[in-house]
Amino acid sequence: MHRHSIILEGVLVGLCGAAAVAIWFLIYDAAAGVPLRTPALLWAAFFEHARDPAAAGVTLGRVLKYTAVHGAVFIGFGIAASGLFSLVDRDRRVLFAVFMLFCCFEVAFLAVVAVVFQQSLSELEPWAILTGNAVAAFVMLSLLFWRHRRSPAELLEAGE
Secondary structure: OOHHHHHHHHHHHHHHHHHHHHHHHHHHHHHOOOOOHHHHHHHHHHHOOOOOHHHHOOOHHHHHHHHHHHHHHHHHHHHHHHHHHHHHOOOHHHHHHHHHHHHHHHHHHHHHHHHHOHHHOOOOOHHHHHHHHHHHHHHHHHHHHHHOOOOOHHHHHOOO
16 A cells, blocks of 8 residues: 555545444433533643543533544554555464554553542543444544455464
């Protein structure tokens, strides 16, 4: 793949992952009776350094700003994953690096959530975060495996 197509694929993959997480939390928040609470809560905790992000309230500004940052992070991650998958086209053993990238991203995000705003964990359950990121990883990996005509089983066979 050329650099241009890696970037385009990464943007597509990243946006799909970001959308998957956003849809998950929209459903999660709607079920709790407070639509869009999660992006507003995360914006208040991360960027406004709110002592009690739950009291900050849901505003369109917070939701849109967090969505933009969230999308940008996922696009960056999607470009990295797309670059690795372009290497997989030449050497399938690189699939292990892809697996490690996704695992590290999940652990790092959960650690950031736990450290940066411990007081918000009562408002946002860790299982919900893990589920949202697992859904995003599934969507992103499915798209990458499909676009590169690879089988997830190749990950297990890569070391042979």
